[in-house]
Amino acid sequence: MRSFVWFALVAATLSNAAPSKLSALKVKEEIAHPRGWVKSHPAPADAIIELRIALPQSNFEELERHLYEVSDPFHTRYGQHLSKAEVEALVAPHPESIHVVNEWLASHGLYEHELTRSPAKDWVRVSVPVGLAEKMMDAEYHVWVNDKDGDTIIRTTKYSVPEDVHDHIELIQPTTLFSNLRGMDTTFRFTDADANVQQVSPNVPPISVPSASGGKVDASCNQTITVSCIRELYNAVGFTPSGKDGNQIGITGYLEQFANIADLQLFFADQVPAALNSTFKFISVKGGLNNQSIEAAGAEANLDTQFAFGLTHPTPATFFSTAGRPPFIPSVGSPTNTNEPYTDWLDFVLSQRTIPQTISTSYADSEQTVPVSFARRACNGFAQLGARGVSLTFSSGDGGVGDGDPDPATQECFSNDGRNITRFDPLFPPSCPFVTSVGGTIHIPETAVDFSGGGFSNVFPRPSYQDVAVKGFLNKLPKGTYAGLFNPDGRAIPDVAAQADLFRIFLSGRAVSIGGTSAAAPTFAAIISLLNDARLSKKQKPLGFLNPLIYALAREHPKAFNDITVGNNPGCGTPGFNATKGWDAITGVGTPNFGVLKELVTSGF
Ligand SMILES: *[C@@H]1O[C@H](CO)[C@@H](O)[C@H](O)[C@H]1NC(C)=O
Numbered sequence: 026m027r028s029f030v031w032f033a034l035v036a037a038t039l040s041n042a043a044p045s046k047l048s049a050l051k052v053k054e055e056i057a058h059p060r061g062w063v064k065s066h067p068a069p070a071d072a073i074i075e076l077r078i079a080l081p082q083s084n085f086e087e088l089e090r091h092l093y094e095v096s097d098p099f100h101t102r103y104g105q106h107l108s109k110a111e112v113e114a115l116v117a118p119h120p121e122s123i124h125v126v127n128e129w130l131a132s133h134g135l136y137e138h139e140l141t142r143s144p145a146k147d148w149v150r151v152s153v154p155v156g157l158a159e160k161m162m163d164a165e166y167h168v169w170v171n172d173k174d175g176d177t178i179i180r181t182t183k184y185s186v187p188e189d190v191h192d193h194i195e196l197i198q199p200t201t202l203f204s205n206l207r208g209m210d211t212t213f214r215f216t217d218a219d220a221n222v223q224q225v226s227p228n229v230p231p232i233s234v235p236s237a238s239g240g241k242v243d244a245s246c247n248q249t250i251t252v253s254c255i256r257e258l259y260n261a262v263g264f265t266p267s268g269k270d271g272n273q274i275g276i277t278g279y280l281e282q283f284a285n286i287a288d289l290q291l292f293f294a295d296q297v298p299a300a301l302n303s304t305f306k307f308i309s310v311k312g313g314l315n316n317q318s319i320e321a322a323g324a325e326a327n328l329d330t331q332f333a334f335g336l337t338h339p340t341p342a343t344f345f346s347t348a349g350r351p352p353f354i355p356s357v358g359s360p361t362n363t364n365e366p367y368t369d370w371l372d373f374v375l376s377q378r379t380i381p382q383t384i385s386t387s388y389a390d391s392e393q394t395v396p397v398s399f400a401r402r403a404c405n406g407f408a409q410l411g412a413r414g415v416s417l418t419f420s421s422g423d424g425g426v427g428d429g430d431p432d433p434a435t436q437e438c439f440s441n442d443g444r445n446i447t448r449f450d451p452l453f454p455p456s457c458p459f460v461t462s463v464g465g466t467i468h469i470p471e472t473a474v475d476f477s478g479g480g481f482s483n484v485f486p487r488p489s490y491q492d493v494a495v496k497g498f499l500n501k502l503p504k505g506t507y508a509g510l511f512n513p514d515g516r517a518i519p520d521v522a523a524q525a526d527l528f529r530i531f532l533s534g535r536a537v538s539i540g541g542t543s544a545a546a547p548t549f550a551a552i553i554s555l556l557n558d559a560r561l562s563k564k565q566k567p568l569g570f571l572n573p574l575i576y577a578l579a580r581e582h583p584k585a586f587n588d589i590t591v592g593n594n595p596g597c598g599t600p601g602f603n604a605t606k607g608w609d610a611i612t613g614v615g616t617p618n619f620g621v622l623k624e625l626v627t628s629g630f
């Protein structure tokens with residue numbers, strides 16, 4: 026031992042650049058006791074976990090600058106998206122970071138052949154026994170049990186890395202990430218299943234009501250939303266995408282939510298007969314399964330795929346199934362997944378040369394359960410997709426201003442930071458400024474649906490593309506409204522909205538009615554995909570990161586979006602925010618008018 030110390034001292038004296046392997050461990054991240062989780066027994070030392078180490082992305086500000094230039098409709102570079110190699114070059118870590126982290130890993134007997142790196146080398150993954158992880162990071166891993174649903178995960182509330190390594194590592198997980206994956210699927214809910222469905226029948230009186238987009242909508246759409254209702258409401262009747270111009274649409278699935286092909290055929294027979302016998306491409310990410318047993322069909326996955334793919338047929342469609350589902354059972358020998366599905370999916374999709382131009386996700390989590398370091402990195406990953414020309418939609422949540430839990434009685438509106446103050450709890454990823462967050466409406470004429478998630482991020486500052494719209498909203502709030510409950514300088518949610526309740530889908534062979542902003546996100550994504558089709562058919566570039574365009578269009582072309590001005594989104598024991606003229610924290614700038622948007626995006630705004 027003594028000679029080793031001596032060697033380290035000499036090495037440190039000889040070279041200032043090379044860090045001493047023995048520099049003292051210094052705390053990298055520490056969190057208060059995570060609310061909703063109970064510490065059980067120490068994790069078995071020989072259980073294998075996969076550590077994910079994020080190296081600092083040396084040039085992210087530059088990537089962000091490119092992203093905003095190519096996404097700003099008034100910029101000369103609009104649409105000139107970056108290539109995979111260009112994006113990777115901008116997020117690549119400094120070579121010294123790679124070197125220093127390698128040395129640290131090597132000092133624990135972990136060498137290159139055991140490491141897996143992302144294409145840009147900004148993430149390193151390595152599987153290690155818990156005992157070694159504890160030694161490397163001076164951590165104490167325990168099995169933690171969720172007090173609502175009994176899920177178990179293996180985590181530590183504190184971890185350290187050697188002082189010299191600090192600046193070369195942004196974060197390591199799984200450590201302090203105590204999100205509850207199951208919480209994400211609260212962004213869908215059943216509504217009175219069969220009762221509504223019976224109302225769709227040939228006997229529905231053939232009356233039409235005006236849509237805000239200027240056309241007519243079948244009166245039955247007030248009780249039951251079908252593909253043709255969406256087309257009527259959002260002024261997309263009669264537009265058929267080419268299916269052959271390179272345009273694609275994707276849906277992400279997590280939590281072993283399976284998109285069932287037999288149910289999709291029933292849905293097509295019911296609502297899109299021309300699409301019968303067509304299906305989607307299934308892509309498994311990190312071992313994500315594809316159980317086509319009719320009993321295994323997932324409500325969320327079926328809703329997302331049926332509406333997104335039904336609305337965009339014959340556009341080639343992809344369903345990504347990413348593994349990662351509680352309970353996390355620490356097992357000896359085989360690495361168990363780490364329950365951080367966004368980064369697994371991002372790793373995969375960013376490594377692909379061709380990516381669907383529009384991708385929708387209906388899973389989210391309380392922002393405060395996601396460590397800030399992790400939220401930033403995942404959000405940066407979404408920015409990389411935007412820079413490559415991909416539009417990302419996320420459902421804004423189903424708990425109003427609360428934590429996404431549709432049941433107000435069990436909403437957690439207390440801060441998780443040790444202070445336990447009352448605070449609205451927006452969702453992540455919708456709170457990431459590089460994604461498009463989709464809130465919900467109901468009925469005709471459209472009003473805001475009360476569960477529509479909305480509010481202000483406590484992590485991400487307000488991006489400039491929202492400044493005018495959001496300040497307009499804040500200025501109209503009665504003075505002192507909800508003071509201290511929300512962060513008025515935060516990234517505001519949602520950006521847009523779409524119908525979010527009473528959707529008629531097929532599940533395990535049955536027609537059911539389902540709702541949630543889970544329905545709104547794929548619906549809005551489908552409209553974007555149709556716009557992309559119109560552009561690609563004219564050899565124009567896809568829309569990519571949407572938000573700068575959305576706010577510019579809403580400002581300059583009042584007909585591009587149907588402004589929603591009625592409704593509010595209660596949560597945390599308050600009535601929430603009101604829908605108002607202009608942007609609001611429940612429906613954003615409103616629902617899309619495809620016909621108007623198509624003219625604007627294909628003829629140069
Ligand atoms: C749709 O239903 C809502 C709520 O019941 C009602 O207020 C509205 O008038 C209905 N719209 C039409 C066109 O009947």
Ligand SMILES: *[C@@H]1O[C@H](CO)[C@@H](O)[C@H](O)[C@H]1NC(C)=O
Pocket residue numbers: 298299300301302
């Ligand atoms: C779908 O396949 C069935 C059985 O092969 C066939 O009878 C039917 O005509 C097909 N429908 C369409 C729309 O292609």
Ligand SMILES: *[C@@H]1O[C@H](CO)[C@@H](O)[C@H](O)[C@H]1NC(C)=O
Pocket residue numbers: 316317318320321
């Ligand atoms: C598929 O799901 C069914 C119904 O839930 C289940 O019985 C079956 O074991 C599953 N198959 C596989 C291979 O997991």
Ligand SMILES: *[C@@H]1O[C@H](CO)[C@@H](O)[C@H](O)[C@H]1NC(C)=O
Pocket residue numbers: 060439445
């Ligand atoms: C936080 O405060 C609320 C309201 O005062 C209380 O009900 C709750 O038990 C507190 N939680 C913790 C973890 O202290």
Ligand SMILES: *[C@@H]1O[C@H](CO)[C@@H](O)[C@H](O)[C@H]1NC(C)=O
Pocket residue numbers: 502503506601602603
């Ligand atoms: C919402 O509107 C009601 C009725 O006009 C008003 O009393 C309330 O203060 C408004 N709430 C907010 C948060 O703006």
